[in-house]
Amino acid sequence: MDLLLIYNKLFSLYGPMGWWPLSSSNATENGYHPGDYSLPKTIEDRWEIYVGAILTQNTAWKNVRIAINNLIAAKALSPEATIQLFQNNLAELIKPSGYYNQKAKKLQFAADFFIKYEKRKEIPTRDALLSIWGVGEETADAIRLYAYHQPEFVVDTYTKRIFTSLGYLKGDEKYSDIKKLFEDNLPKETTLFKEFHALIVKHAKEFYSKKPFGVGDQLLNGKG
């Protein structure tokens, strides 16, 4: 049950991922900033993480990218603009990310929440984030980890898929069970949590989108 070993193998395979991708970062083409763990530093970047975390729910990041670019072009990538826009106009801008009616509503609730916490200069608790309509466990953890540098392990479908395939999970565990498994078996370090989640996504995109998963498993089991 050495999750740190798996992490080290992933890191040696791919190197630092530089999550969360931000449009303000020109480190790489798609906003990744490998090795720079200081981001986000600005309110604008923090909000963009909220937006990305919500828009990417059950959605390919490629589509989220298009939606965020639409928001930027419309000068609507701010919590204030998000609230001021009519919901159907906001929905139109984020259409490429799918579920656009739901997500427009989610963004407006999140924007309201975000502004309140920025005014207070306060980091929202996990429970506070979970009280937002449209923010579930994974989204809350992603926001806490990447927007506020809080040590929350983020569990997604890829995490379940890889670690079920490797035999660490049966496959029917609850989110909280999986989160606990990782947090109990890893040092509680924000940077580690950021990279691990990003590396899981990277590796899964490569080897776990279609069965069989043997190649991906071997890369993590074999000598690294």
Added chain:
DNA sequence: AACCAGGACGTGA
């Protein structure tokens, strides 16, 4: 041309 993507919510057992 099915199938899936960095989920969450509402509902009825």
Added chain:
DNA sequence: TCACGTCATGGT
């Protein structure tokens, strides 16, 4: 609590 339906576009 749990299982299932709903939400929806774009890439492969």
